[in-house]
Amino acid sequence: MALKKNLIHSLVAAACAAAALPAMAADYVLQAAQWGAAQDAAVQAAGGKARFSHASGVAVVESERADFLSQVLASGAIQSGAPDRVAQFTPNVKSFDMPVDASGVPAVISDAFYPYIQWAPQSVKAPQAWGLGYTGKGVRVAVIDGAVWGSHPDLAANVDTAAARSFVAGAPGSCQVKWDCDTGTAWHGTHVAGIIAAPANGLGVVGIAPEATIVPVKALHSGSGSFGAIISAILYAAGEGRADIINMSLGADFNRGDRDAAELVAAMNKAINTATRQGVLVISAAGNDGYDLDHSGNLITTPAMSGNGLAVSSTGPLGFAMGATNTRRISSYTNYGSSMISVAAPGGDFALEGNAPCMLPRANGSPVVIPCWAFDMVISTVRGSGGPGTGSYSWMAGTSMAAPAASAVAALIKQKYPGASVGALKNMLMNSTDDEGKKGHDPYYGRGFVNALKAVSQ
Incomplete structure (x- = not known):
């Protein structure tokens, strides 16, 4: 039981509230009515240098001067600012990895995980949407997260490596600053990317939008990152990254009474609202x-x-490997609230008691035997330990897994209606949900559980 508890704590992936960690004193997030030559000049005169700036009036700046913030605010060109802050936006993940054979190679040989083990695509009726020709083709989904392993054989075909970026600060050439490098073998961002767009290529898993394009934008390393990195990532994805949808399976909690935190949250608000005005739908994990x-x-x-x-809550079955079909059951851990939750989607759970083993088949190869509760989580792509061109699979659970499921359904809608505005796309996603829980908009499901078939049948 102790082992299971330890795994549970590490598997509640993303959108996890955590205490803020101290940030580098040289980094600041600044706001102005707009950003241009006057703001650049004010920053330079105060002894700073812009790391990233956007015409909307948000910038991430570095300076070695202790009085930089007071000096730049005194210029009149900058409206407000605060020292940047690093927080643990996702936990350090200890995944429940795929079994390995005697040679140490993951025992993964076909998309057979999809019909027998991948319950999430079926729960949102993705196969029926595919049958109508909607696979997300031509739609770009930015994954703002940790690293995405772009050479994973079950992801590579759908990853735009040319548009991939990292906004994580660090020593030049280090793993920390590379978009396709992270710590460990799980790589949260890689798992999220597979839920959205793992292609139907005869390998391990199938994404809910299996022909969508993933734009990897790294803002976290080993689960932690700064407000400045996330804000920069949002604005890049909505602009040069040419994203149609931004998925953020990340989150942290702050006190509204913390003045600096409130200023950083305001800058985050501005970045998300700017992305919306640029025609990009932003979807986040609820926590x-x-x-x-x-x-x-x-x-x-x-x-x-x-x-x-949009904020997404999580659902997951209890005893899937033993025949349970309650995939729309609210997950035991999800944050909730009518004021925040827009829709619910499959994120998995781990609440089944005990460690009894269960066995599920694959179309090819030997059956998978793991603890029954692990099958209630979401299986997707992860980094693994091999070299380029290799990859592995793991189960994770969290609203981090629910958000990309909703993003993928939005991608199917966007494929059908490429000219849809953000407002129209939001409405089509929410209006096509299945009303679960209390009738109407409720604290756990928001408008309802996402339904890909209904979404593309509008």
Whole structure:
């Protein structure tokens, strides 16, 4: 039981609230009505240098001067600012890895995980949408997260490596600053990318939008990152990255009374709202702490409660490997609240008691035997330990897994209606849900559970 508890704590992936860690004193997030030559000059005169700036009026700046912030605010060209802050936006993940054979190679040989083990695509009726020709083809989904292993054989065909970027600061050439490098073998961003767009290529898993394009934008390393990196990633993805949809399976909690945190959250709001004005739908994970965010007092969960994007809660079965079909059951850990939750999607769970083994088949190869509760989580692509061109698979659970499922359904809609505005895309996603829980908009499901078939049949 202790082993299971340890795994559970590490498998509640992403959107996990965590205490803020101290940031580098040289980094600041600044806001102005707009950003141009006057703002650049003010920053330079105060002894700073812009690391990233955007015409909308948000910039990430570095300076070695202790009085930089007071000096730049005194210029009159900058409206507000705060020292940047690093936080643990996702936990360090210990995944439940795929079994390996005697040679040490993951025992993965076909898309057979899809019909027998991948319950999430079926739960949102993705196969029926594919049957109508909607696979996300031509739609670009930015994954703002940790690293995406772009050479994974079950992802590579759908990853735009040319548009991939990292906004994580670090020593030039280090793993930290590379978009396709992270710590460990799980790589949260790689798992998220597979849920969205793992191709139907005869390998391990199939994404809900299996022909969508993934734009990897790294803002976290080993689960932690700064507000400045995430804000820069959002604005890049919405502009040069040419994203149609941004997925953020990340989050942290802050006190509204913390002045600097409030300023950083305001800058996050501005970035998300700017992306929306540029025609990009932003979708975020709701969080995994079981918080009632309608009655959270001074607590704010960002980016789920930031700007005008959508927040996604999680569902998952209890005993899938033993025949349970309750894939729309609310996950035991998900944050909730009518004021925040827009829709619900499959994120998995781990609440089944005990460690009894269960066995499920694959179309090819030997059956998979793991603890029954692990099958209730979401299986997807991960880094693994091999070299380029290799990869592996793991199960994870969290609103981090639910958000990309919703993003993928949005991609199917965008394929059908490529000219749809953000407002229209939001409405089509929410209006096509299945009304679960209490009738109408409720705290756990929001407008309802996403339904790919209904979404593309509008």
